[in-house]
Amino acid sequence: MVEDRRAALDEVMEARGDWPERSPWLREAVAALPRDLFAPDRLWRWDGHAYVPVDRHVDPDGWADELYASQDAAAVTQVSGGLPSSSLSAQGIVVDMLDALLLEPGHRVWDIGGGQGWNAALAAWRAGSGRVVSTEIDPDLAAFARERLAAAGLDVETLTTDATVTAPAGGRFDRVIATYAVERVPWTWVEAAGPGGRIVFPWGRLGHVALTVAADGRSASGQVQGLAQFMADRTGPVPPSAGPAAFRAVRGDGPAETKRIIDRSLAPLEGDWDLKFALRVAVPDAVITTGRDEDGVNAWVHDGTAGWAMFSATGDGGSALFQGGGRRIGDELLHAWEQWEELGRPEPYDYGITVTPERQFAWLNSPDDGPRWPLYEAAAAASR
Incomplete structure (x- = not known):
């Protein structure tokens, strides 16, 4: 057998x-x-x-x-x-x-x-x-x-x-x-x-x-x-959880601090793995959950501590963006999304990492002169 x-x-x-x-x-x-x-x-x-x-x-x-x-x-x-x-x-x-x-x-x-x-x-x-x-x-x-x-x-x-x-x-x-x-x-x-x-x-x-x-x-x-996805390091801090309950725990009951309309469909967040990879590199502590209703794809974002954003589809190809928690994590994601498009929509295999005793960063195409992003410091984020 x-x-x-x-x-x-x-x-x-x-x-x-x-x-x-x-x-x-x-x-x-x-x-x-x-x-x-x-x-x-x-x-x-x-x-x-x-x-x-x-x-x-x-x-x-x-x-x-x-x-x-x-x-x-x-x-x-x-x-x-x-x-x-x-x-x-x-x-x-x-x-x-x-x-x-x-x-x-x-x-x-x-x-x-x-x-x-x-x-x-x-x-x-x-x-x-x-x-x-x-x-x-x-x-x-x-x-x-x-x-x-x-x-x-x-x-x-x-x-x-x-x-x-x-x-x-x-x-x-x-x-x-x-x-x-x-x-x-x-x-x-x-x-x-x-x-x-x-x-x-x-x-x-x-x-x-x-x-x-x-x-x-x-x-x-x-x-x-x-x-691929792997088991996480047992000795490190627990990464923020995904899902509606985790978002609600960060969101709380208070009103949104900002609200605005954006002219962008969130549909790529459901299945464009190149985009999702790029967002993870650029905003590594952002936890993104998506869901679809009659108006389109919605997204709920949080950083595990206080910052949160909610993208609510408006039915006309756009979304209403609500943010709170003292951080504009929704704007950070949109900026990273635009940067990824400006860079020619690179694939995950175009990225790399450099490690030194003083710092660690991800890079695109070249470690010497390509765009760079600092690697996520989970311990610092957990204590923020």
Whole structure:
């Protein structure tokens, strides 16, 4: 049963062109070390209301279906407080990120956020015995990964530590790969990679980026490599929530401070992912929720603290903009939208990141002379 699911997913990825041409080793590694070897006996499925358990010994077919649902689907392996807290990342994303790592035999690898150990296993298949160190902040997950890696015959050192502040002892790494999302890159990662090292990590709620550390070790820079959403850093502040309830909590009951009519339809906010990406870069703390009625698309925006905006469709292709909370976050979004159009409506892959000890910024087309935006400082925003 599981074998059939593996084969079917392999064929789907081949048909869709998801096996990277420059990294043929990845297909071999996944075949040798399939994700079911690193999946716990209990997975979790969203039933439309809550996450419910799917146990391998009770419902083996359902368990296999959940694990191999799609090359784009993660399998939830841990739920805390009713929300996912760990997962086996989608197979297509795992492959895409390891391809971006440009991993070669003999490289020393730091795998960050090891989870169940599958990512470290695939890296070890390529890099070689004793070349991968995996760190995981959750001691139970680290113990699980350690057991599964050993059962697979892999020599991978698995440590329980907070990778945001502490790197494994033993010198530099040629490659660093993280499997949880950060808003800003810990300088610890850059120091651990050192000159010429490559760092692949999920950036916020956007996608994953590959950085190369400069020859002097004082900066790292690189472009967006792929698009996906990831579990957030457990040690960072909780990002603002989306949805009507979160907006109402920030909006409160007071009157709007400003109101004006804008000559712009909000329809692109529903499905133009290039635009949504650009707005996330330019106004990173803006949480946007959209909804449609007979007059058109409406939007509710907040920053998680006090600033809010509401765009109410007027039925003639425009919107009424209401704002409050001492911040004009709606105007900030409109300005970023206009800037994106003036820049030629760039795609996500046109963006990149540069990290130095003093600052971090996103850029468009070029880190040297392209437009720049400072990266979101979540801690500062949370205390604002």
